[in-house]
């Protein structure tokens with residue numbers, strides 16, 4: 001059964017953008033369903049802000065078309081603008097004014113009566129956890145507070161879709177977590193969100209659907225689970241006590257997937273699905289044949305692995321976590 005265009009809040013078809021000499025977008029297509037959090041994930045310069053710019057009617061595409069909230073962005077930009085909220089990559093607030101004054105100006109530009117602005121401002125500032133800071137000048141806000149304020153302001157006009165361009169870039173982990181909580185709350189309330197990010201953890205945690213963009217092209221699309229299943233499985237590391245134990249382990253591991261012994265001769269590496277379920281079975285079989293294991297770890301695929309597989313490059317700025325453990329560990333054992 002097909003879905004009608006009315007089920008989609010955003011339809012982008014073959015979007016292209018050329019800035020003198022630079023092909024920022026080379027045919028970008030995707031659809032965003034009502035009520036979902038949709039993430040455009042990609043590294044610096046991939047074309048995320050350009051895509052947002054076109055969808056919010058501020059950048060004129062060189063080709064393709066987009067319909068947002070039921071209206072064509074090129075032909076009816078004002079109809080689109082009335083129905084969307086936007087949080088830009090760079091803050092766009094007046095820091096000399098208080099939150100309330102910023103909200104009031106924003107509401108008046110959209111023709112909302114004062115009483116409505118007052119009522120919604122109270123509710124929205126509460127939603128983003130800033131109700132006590134309503135009358136403070138934004139100069140006194142932290143970066144994370146400014147971001148949350150901008151989300152509240154973007155919602156003042158009750159938009160059909162909220163756009164956020166890298167909502168947590170530059171925030172410390174605590175401030176980032178607070179912004180995530182706000183987005184999760186919006187998701188519960190059924191607000192349609194379009195966000196861009198280059199943090200895979202952010203996309204994975206918040207998004208129902210993710211399009212991965214690289215060099216102006218969508219290279220993969222799906223739910224976080226669908227995307228990760230493209231990589232083909234978890235990686236298990238079984239550290240054996242001796243080379244002989246490793247040989248025995250290899251025979252066992254080969255029964256479950258693609259297995260090999262790492263260079264140092266004592267680490268068996270197995271790529272297989274569902275490591276958490278598999279590991280106890282392997283341990284049991286190892287015990288049965290007397291193969292001694294001194295340590296085990298497994299690493300599940302991340303969106304970074306998907307990006308790595310498709311482009312040969314890494315999405316992330318910094319490495320960390322289990323994967324590093326495995327890499328360092330193998331290195332140390334080898335040395």
Ligand SMILES: Nc1ncnc2c1ncn2[C@@H]1O[C@H](COP(=O)(O)OP(=O)(O)OP(=O)(O)O)[C@@H](O)[C@H]1O
Nearest residue numbers: 019020022024043044045046047048049050051198
């Ligand atoms: N106004 C402009 N004039 C010329 N080139 C531009 C302009 N805006 C963007 N570009 C180029 O287009 C490409 C895509 O840029 P865009 O800002 O859309 O990427 P992005 O994914 O948002 O990157 P970032 O993560 O750094 O915000 C880049 O190569 C960029 O240098």
Ligand SMILES: [Mg+2]
Nearest residue numbers: 048049050089
């Ligand atoms: Mg950008």
